[in-house]
Amino acid sequence: MMRRPFVALAALTLIACRAPAPREAQRAEAPPTTAPADISHGEAPVGSPEQPPPIDPVAPPRTSARLHRVRIEINHKKLTIAEGVTYDAWTFDGRVPGPVLRVTEGDTVDFTLVNRAPMPHSLDFHAAEIAPNRAYRNLMPNDSLHYRFVARVPGAFMYHCGTAPVALHIANGMYGAIIVDPRQGRAPAREFVFVQSEFYTKTLADSTRIIDWDKLLGLAPDYVVFNGREAEYAHHPIPVRVGERLRMYVVNAGPNRFSAFHVVGAIFDRVYLDGSLAHPLEGVQTVTVPVGGGAIFEARLVEPGTYPFVSHAFADATKGAVGMFEAQR
Numbered sequence: 001m002m003r004r005p006f007v008a009l010a011a012l013t014l015i016a017c018r019a020p021a022p023r024e025a026q027r028a029e030a031p032p033t034t035a036p037a038d039i040s041h042g043e044a045p046v047g048s049p050e051q052p053p054p055i056d057p058v059a060p061p062r063t064s065a066r067l068h069r070v071r072i073e074i075n076h077k078k079l080t081i082a083e084g085v086t087y088d089a090w091t092f093d094g095r096v097p098g099p100v101l102r103v104t105e106g107d108t109v110d111f112t113l114v115n116r117a118p119m120p121h122s123l124d125f126h127a128a129e130i131a132p133n134r135a136y137r138n139l140m141p142n143d144s145l146h147y148r149f150v151a152r153v154p155g156a157f158m159y160h161c162g163t164a165p166v167a168l169h170i171a172n173g174m175y176g177a178i179i180v181d182p183r184q185g186r187a188p189a190r191e192f193v194f195v196q197s198e199f200y201t202k203t204l205a206d207s208t209r210i211i212d213w214d215k216l217l218g219l220a221p222d223y224v225v226f227n228g229r230e231a232e233y234a235h236h237p238i239p240v241r242v243g244e245r246l247r248m249y250v251v252n253a254g255p256n257r258f259s260a261f262h263v264v265g266a267i268f269d270r271v272y273l274d275g276s277l278a279h280p281l282e283g284v285q286t287v288t289v290p291v292g293g294g295a296i297f298e299a300r301l302v303e304p305g306t307y308p309f310v311s312h313a314f315a316d317a318t319k320g321a322v323g324m325f326e327a328q329r
């Protein structure tokens with residue numbers, strides 16, 4: 001199998017395991033000297049590429065529309081954030097992250113926000129240039145807000161609830177990505193969107209998790225995730241082709257942890273900081289995506305195999321900021 005040499009190599013670089021493997025547990029008297037073969041980088045078991053992920057990482061397609069009517073409803077909902085873990089989330093459109101929006105430079109976004117939650121919320125588009133006190137104001141329960149903006153600048157942008165305390169609203173799930181394509185487009189590629197974020201939890205009597213404010217202020221998340229679920233794409237690797245251009249739109253919602261985005265076994269051909277076309281980085285290994293920022297990463301995988309993508313801040317990868325590409329010819 002092609003995977004075995006790679007996994008063995010990955011195991012040598014193992015920094016921390018979340019839990020001892022059964023074989024290790026049976027030999028508790030001696031410390032383990034090898035990592036279990038189904039673990040890559042010690043962060044998550046590798047799943048099957050034949051099993052599609054419940055959360056689709058594929059970027060929505062570009063459209064030729066110049067006016068985009070976007071309507072988002074805010075509601076509170078219990079969501080799965082890790083296997084067997086249910087979180088009492090605050091959401092845009094009932095999901096975390098909220099829907100991925102995609103427009104083209106110069107397009108108009110005609111936006112309606114509806115608050116179906118029992119408390120005030122709001123929405124702040126980083127892709128917009130607008131007066132926050134008008135557009136990002138708190139919306140009372142069952143109220144709505146409508147405005148337009150022109151997406152003037154291409155990039156990979158965050159949107160989020162801006163209601164105070166903002167850290168609480170973001171940590172509870174109120175964020176998403178909006179891609180603004182340059183008018184001339186980008187080169188053809190397989191495109192994915194990964195929104196990194198954190199969950200700080202404590203457990204209620206009914207076993208639902210809710211926010212732990214002390215953990216949040218202490219910068220101690222239980223989970224650091226891509227697209228709202230722990231190690232989602234390690235459990236369900238993303239199939240890709242050897243040699244094709246991969247383009248990853250990475251937005252870091254935080255609310256606290258910087259991302260050190262890296263694909264194991266690859267070097268980025270190009271990285272566009274915040275998605276800006278000016279001065280892309282070429283031939284780089286790991287690039288910081290700050291909280292509240294984004295970046296567009298392009299890479300090609302050179303041979304068949306399993307390629308983890310991580311935040312190379314490895315405590316965060318161990319807490320779930322890890323996924324896999326499964327490259328096939």
Ligand SMILES: [Cu+2]
Pocket residue numbers: 090120121122161162163169174
């Ligand atoms: Cu909110």
